Amino acid sequence: MYEFKTNIISKQDFLKLNEDDIIFITNPGRMGDEDGTTFIIKKDNELIVYRVNGWMYSTKEERESKDYISLEDASKQFPKWMETWNNWNDENYKEKYIYLYMGFGNGLSVDYSMYKDFKSYLDEEIDKYLEQYNDEEKEDYKFSAIFNVWDKALIKMSKDKNLIIK
DSSP states (O other): OOSSOOEEOOHHHHTTOOGGGEEEEEEOOSSSSOSOEEEEEEETTEEEEEEEOOTTTOOHHHHTSTTOOOHHHHHHHOHHHHHHHHTTTOTTOOSSEEEEEOSTTOEEEEEHHHHHHHHHHHHHHHHHHHTTSOHHHHHHHHHHHHHHHHHHHHHHHHHHTTOEEO
8 A cells, every 4th residue: 555564553552652743644535545544653763654444444343352443542642633634624724734635535644844845755746646647637636646646755755854764
């Protein structure tokens, strides 16, 4: 799914996370990534990538497990993310994250401290991705382009900024 490895996190460790350390977090949507969230924590020069799954396609047994991390758990642990998600279309909303709509309900919240650097890499990758479409189609695919290339942009930015993706 991504160009980098994602780590699984236990519920116990998840509940110890500080949202202020999160620099990227995805919102599930109706297509593409409807089953969970990927979030990235920055510690010094390391970017630690985590994945939480099972929000859409888990079994009852999985949901009843003590290690299951629900959307409700994520909402409580990351209230700034939920606030951003709830205000995704308010252009005046400016808190911890900027929200990038990725089509079909999917979204990417990027910490403002990283956004300026990240945006130039993202724009470059979006432009490359959209080259496959004619001018009329480009407008239709601009949001899904973010979904398809944000990880590539992050990898390029990380290499240039000497950040290690773990």
